[in-house]
Amino acid sequence: MNAPVPTPKDAETFWDLAWWAAERERLGTNWRGILLTVLRCLGALSPCDICGDAPCIDPSFCRLCRQADAKAARMPAKYRRREVRR
Numbered sequence: 001m002n003a004p005v006p007t008p009k010d011a012e013t014f015w016d017l018a019w020w021a022a023e024r025e026r027l028g029t030n031w032r033g034i035l036l037t038v039l040r041c042l043g044a045l046s047p048c049d050i051c052g053d054a055p056c057i058d059p060s061f062c063r064l065c066r067q068a069d070a071k072a073a074r075m076p077a078k079y080r081r082r083e084v085r086r
Contacts, residue, residue: 049062049066050065
C-alpha cells in the first residue's frame with residue numbers, strides 16, 4: 001500500500017543547483033578538489049615555496065617574490081635593511 005507522503009519544503013535535498021555547486025567548492029568535494037588531493041597524496045604536487053598553496057594561485061606574483069628575495073640576498077650586508085631596536 002502506498003500512502004501519499006508530504007514532501008518537506010525545507011529539506012536539504014531540495015536546494016537549488018547553485019547552492020550545491022557552491023557547497024561542493026567550499027568542501028572541496030568537486031572533481032578539481034578530489035584530483036588535487038590525490039596528486040598531493042602521491043607527491044606529484046608540491047606546495048609553492050612562497051605562498052604555500054598547491055598549486056600556486058598566482059605564479060607570476062610568486063616568481064616576482066623569488067626574484068626580489070634573490071636580489072636582496074645578493075646585496076652587500078651594509079645595504080640590507082636592518083631592524084631598529086626601540
